Amino acid sequence: MSSRPFRLAAAQYDIGFLKSWDDYSSKIARWVEEAAGNGAKMLLFPEYFSMELASLFPEDVYRSLSKQLAEIQTLLPDFVSLFSDMAERHGVYIVAGSFPVRLTNGSYRNRSFLFRPDGTTDHQDKLQMTRFENEHWLITGGDEIKTVDTEFGRIGINICYDSEFPMIARKQVEAGANLILVPSCTDTLAGYYRVRIGCQARALENQCYVVQSPTVGQAPWSEAVDVNIGAAAVYTPVDYGYPDNGILAIGELNQAQWVYADIDLTSIAHIRQTGQVFNYRDWPGQFRHLR
Numbered sequence: 001m002s003s004r005p006f007r008l009a010a011a012q013y014d015i016g017f018l019k020s021w022d023d024y025s026s027k028i029a030r031w032v033e034e035a036a037g038n039g040a041k042m043l044l045f046p047e048y049f050s051m052e053l054a055s056l057f058p059e060d061v062y063r064s065l066s067k068q069l070a071e072i073q074t075l076l077p078d079f080v081s082l083f084s085d086m087a088e089r090h091g092v093y094i095v096a097g098s099f100p101v102r103l104t105n106g107s108y109r110n111r112s113f114l115f116r117p118d119g120t121t122d123h124q125d126k127l128q129m130t131r132f133e134n135e136h137w138l139i140t141g142g143d144e145i146k147t148v149d150t151e152f153g154r155i156g157i158n159i160c161y162d163s164e165f166p167m168i169a170r171k172q173v174e175a176g177a178n179l180i181l182v183p184s185c186t187d188t189l190a191g192y193y194r195v196r197i198g199c200q201a202r203a204l205e206n207q208c209y210v211v212q213s214p215t216v217g218q219a220p221w222s223e224a225v226d227v228n229i230g231a232a233a234v235y236t237p238v239d240y241g242y243p244d245n246g247i248l249a250i251g252e253l254n255q256a257q258w259v260y261a262d263i264d265l266t267s268i269a270h271i272r273q274t275g276q277v278f279n280y281r282d283w284p285g286q287f288r289h290l291r
Helices: 021-037 049-056 065-090 131-137 160-164 166-174 189-206 266-274
Strands: 006-014 040-044 093-095 099-102 108-115 121-125 148-150 153-157 179-184 209-218 233-235 247-250 257-263
Touching: 006 021, 006 233, 021 040, 021 049, 021 065, 021 257, 049 065, 049 099, 065 093, 065 099, 065 108, 065 131, 153 166, 160 166, 160 179, 160 189, 166 179, 166 189, 179 189, 189 209, 189 233, 233 257, 247 257
Parallel strands: 006 040, 006 209, 040 093, 153 179, 179 209
Antiparallel strands: 006 257, 093 108, 099 108, 108 121, 148 153, 209 233, 233 247
């Protein structure tokens, strides 16, 4: 793994209504080409940004929560092929938000795929499901907290609500991840801030980078992603050498755009040893003396 700095891009991705698969592949190509053209080596897309693919099916499908999940499975191979090709062609890592994947037992997982420039892939399933996912969409949580390796260092993925549970990111940073990527999809300002506050808390307590990427815009045709609110951002430790507010970069609320930041994962080890505080080090056994 390399120790060199790199540019990261987090998408504020606008959910749209598509006319054809070619329209979708062209849209993704434009997004990836723009980020790669601006020097980004790692690209993060939002949770459920793939749900705009449901618009390629008849109205009775894209307006049905259950039918859209079933039908978009037919597009999963093309989705994987598209992003794998984009990663290889541009020599970048792409975390392709999330796609609801049907398992062999018929259940669904909200899965985030990582595509590497060498053609290999990995994934992280969402672990903590929201009420909407549990009660209405019947998507179930995964059962494995993973880390994945890149040439820039080891990373972890917390899908939206996962970022609000400290032990998930903690296990990942203890396994060597200095960067946590958070694809998100929230339909209220409060929901956006819940995820944002979770991201900033994880960056503070683990002294690591945390990056959020949300869907934005209105999609009244979709019951699943009809309203999308958020801003992409890169959060840091709050200590020497980092921004005083822990925000390295943040986008304009609800505007479709890339948000860029140049980061160096090797700086994390340094701040954990020399910082004003030692949040990461002081975590183990911090309250054992209390009753």
